[in-house]
Amino acid sequence: xxxxxxxxxxxxxxxxxxxxxxxxxxxxxxxxxxxxxxxxxxxxxxxxxxxxxxxxxxxxxxxxxxxxxxxxxxxxxxxxxxxxxxxxxxxxxxxxxxxxxxxxxxxxxxxx
Amino acid sequence: xxxxxxxxxxxxxxxxxxxxxxxxxxxxxxxxxxxxxxxxxxxxxxxxxxxxxxxxxxxxxxxxxxxxxxxxxxxxxxxxxxxxxxxxxxxxxxxxxxxxxxxxxxxxxxxxxxxx
Numbered sequence: 001x002x003x004x005x006x007x008x009x010x011x012x013x014x015x016x017x018x019x020x021x022x023x024x025x026x027x028x029x030x031x032x033x034x035x036x037x038x039x040x041x042x043x044x045x046x047x048x049x050x051x052x053x054x055x056x057x058x059x060x061x062x063x064x065x066x067x068x069x070x071x072x073x074x075x076x077x078x079x080x081x082x083x084x085x086x087x088x089x090x091x092x093x094x095x096x097x098x099x100x101x102x103x104x105x106x107x108x109x110x111x112x
Numbered sequence: 113x114x115x116x117x118x119x120x121x122x123x124x125x126x127x128x129x130x131x132x133x134x135x136x137x138x139x140x141x142x143x144x145x146x147x148x149x150x151x152x153x154x155x156x157x158x159x160x161x162x163x164x165x166x167x168x169x170x171x172x173x174x175x176x177x178x179x180x181x182x183x184x185x186x187x188x189x190x191x192x193x194x195x196x197x198x199x200x201x202x203x204x205x206x207x208x209x210x211x212x213x214x215x216x217x218x219x220x221x222x223x224x225x226x227x228x
Contacts, residue, residue, distance in 0.1 A: 035216075041221070042116075045215040056171075
């Protein structure tokens, strides 16, 4: 297995545009997480899937954010009407129970 | 809600020496896991070590070991024989396993520099 893969690695978008990120987890992992990390800070939880079910969503996540994990495999995170405050590194992690998370390389979003 | 506190924003150590990074946490859970992650500059987060709270024995992984004090809610990381490649941000994190919430809660991190 090649680990958790995220695409794209970098995204620059204009304010107001929609963006979508993809995460391919480690194949046998049933848990998939999205976190957001800003410069100099630890990652903050956004949302969590167990198989295809989205079990928890952070209150930090506005209605402009949506995530899916169809068929319990890859996941997408969409941000609609991006704002400058959305600029951050978006991290995906996958795991089995109690493992915490194995992280991908992240997608760095810059909103201009 | 769980919280994780890392009180040392930055630390430095000479190559080959030993350094200890501090972490305290707060939880009402009876069972949980604790982790240390390493994030080198512009590179991905890597799991360094994992501790199950119900195990009294401290986890070790090669040059990395923890001092887990459950009553004090303390979880420090010791790096022995420091190497230049250990230069990175280190994050302490907790993972509750009950109550339906299974998300990592991270501290703010400690920036470790290993000097030649």
